[in-house]
Amino acid sequence: MVNKRDDHRYQKHILLPQVGHEGQARLKKSSVVVIGCGGLGCTLAIYIVRSGVGRVVLVDRDCVELDNLHRQILFVEEDVVKGRPKAVAAAEHLREANSEVEIVSLVEDVSVDNVEEIIREGDLVLDGTDNFETRYLVNDACLKHRLPWVYAGVVATTGMVMSIIPGKTPCFRCFLPQPPAPGDVPTCESVGVWGPAVGVIASFQVSEGLKILLEREEDILPGLVTFDVWSGEWETFSVEKNPDCPACGGGDYEYLKKGILRLTTLCGQKAVQVSPNQKASLDLGSLAERLQGQGRVTFNDYVVRLQVPPYEFYVFKDGRAIVKGTSEEKIARQLLAKYIGL
Numbered sequence: 001m002v003n004k005r006d007d008h009r010y011q012k013h014i015l016l017p018q019v020g021h022e023g024q025a026r027l028k029k030s031s032v033v034v035i036g037c038g039g040l041g042c043t044l045a046i047y048i049v050r051s052g053v054g055r056v057v058l059v060d061r062d063c064v065e066l067d068n069l070h071r072q073i074l075f076v077e078e079d080v081v082k083g084r085p086k087a088v089a090a091a092e093h094l095r096e097a098n099s100e101v102e103i104v105s106l107v108e109d110v111s112v113d114n115v116e117e118i119i120r121e122g123d124l125v126l127d128g129t130d131n132f133e134t135r136y137l138v139n140d141a142c143l144k145h146r147l148p149w150v151y152a153g154v155v156a157t158t159g160m161v162m163s164i165i166p167g168k169t170p171c172f173r174c175f176l177p178q179p180p181a182p183g184d185v186p187t188c189e190s191v192g193v194w195g196p197a198v199g200v201i202a203s204f205q206v207s208e209g210l211k212i213l214l215e216r217e218e219d220i221l222p223g224l225v226t227f228d229v230w231s232g233e234w235e236t237f238s239v240e241k242n243p244d245c246p247a248c249g250g251g252d253y254e255y256l257k258k259g260i261l262r263l264t265t266l267c268g269q270k271a272v273q274v275s276p277n278q279k280a281s282l283d284l285g286s287l288a289e290r291l292q293g294q295g296r297v298t299f300n301d302y303v304v305r306l307q308v309p310p311y312e313f314y315v316f317k318d319g320r321a322i323v324k325g326t327s328e329e330k331i332a333r334q335l336l337a338k339y340i341g342l
Contacts, residue, residue, distance in 0.1 A: 010052050023214045024052060030213045031055040033122040035110055035138060037086040039193065040152055041128025042074040043202030049094045051210060055102040059118055060086040061109040061334065071195040109330055110134050112259045115141045125149035126209050131337035132179045133260050139164065139172035140253035148212045152205040155186050157194040157230035159201030162239065163208045163220045170241040171248035175224060179260045181280030181319045187341040190290050197229040263329040271324040272332035280319030287315060294339055311335060
């Protein structure tokens with residue numbers, strides 16, 4: 001029930017016919033998992049906590065860095081100086097905004113091994129990730145456990161949002177049947193990101209998520225919504241439910257079994273080989289061009305080499321990559337997502 005204190009705190013929400021006392025009470029009983037506390041995740045977490053959702057789980061694998069601050073609006077310079085994990089710093093700041101919400105911070109890398117446990121007690125999952133590997137895992141896990149989730153992504157000045165409700169809407173694999181090959185999709189490291197674009201897209205994403213929690217699914221925008229914040233261009237693309245989709249159509253959650261990457265620590269070297277489970281045929285010239293500006297780039301007909309000291313990346317035509325400078329598979333995956341894009 002909404003008490004007198006809630007009445008005052010959430011008065012402007014309660015006045016909305018779409019929410020009211022009943023809707024606010026429903027939010028208070030809900031649990032939301034935010035995966036990723038970067039640009040998107042910060043804004044998602046702010047609105048979810050301030051909206052009075054009863055339990056919020058924040059998951060992120062990284063620590064706050066100086067170049068995060070222009071768009072990751074939960075963090076301050078002190079978080080950088082102290083090297084705070086993003087999930088921990090976000091939870092600390094959010095508790096100051098709403099002490100009545102239970103906030104759980106998990107400093108973890110979402111993987112095949114833990115994704116189901118992480119989402120298990122949620123009513124909704126919000127995507128604040130920066131890589132496709134995690135999104136395919138989340139899609140499979142949410143379909144398996146019948147949990148709605150809202151996908152979003154932002155790069156440069158453009159972002160996109162898609163709501164996925166198991167059994168009712170197309171899933172992420174209906175939209176994108178196979179993961180992109182390494183380097184096929186630009187990253188924030190390669191093309192940058194416009195800070196306000198992150199806020200706009202995350203605000204739209206969390207609004208769609210709140211509609212789901214309020215059981216206002218008839219008001220969710222169908223398909224994939226894209227918005228270029230710089231030009232103001234807005235479009236909605238229809239995404240059809242694929243009856244042959246192995247995930248939502250066939251119940252085959254293959255990414256929960258194997259992920260989308262195979263990792264091997266190379267014997268005798270401080271290096272990790274990362275191989276996609278689906279072989280690719282990369283245009284190495286285009287990839288080399290996209291990587292310019294991130295470090296020193298050289299390429300030939302067989303491999304692109306990117307040097308970002310103390311690391312080196314070798315990306316081969318078949319989609320394999322070797323990350324030199326670390327022997328830890330977890331770090332290699334993070335670096336590959338950050339610099340190459342996967």
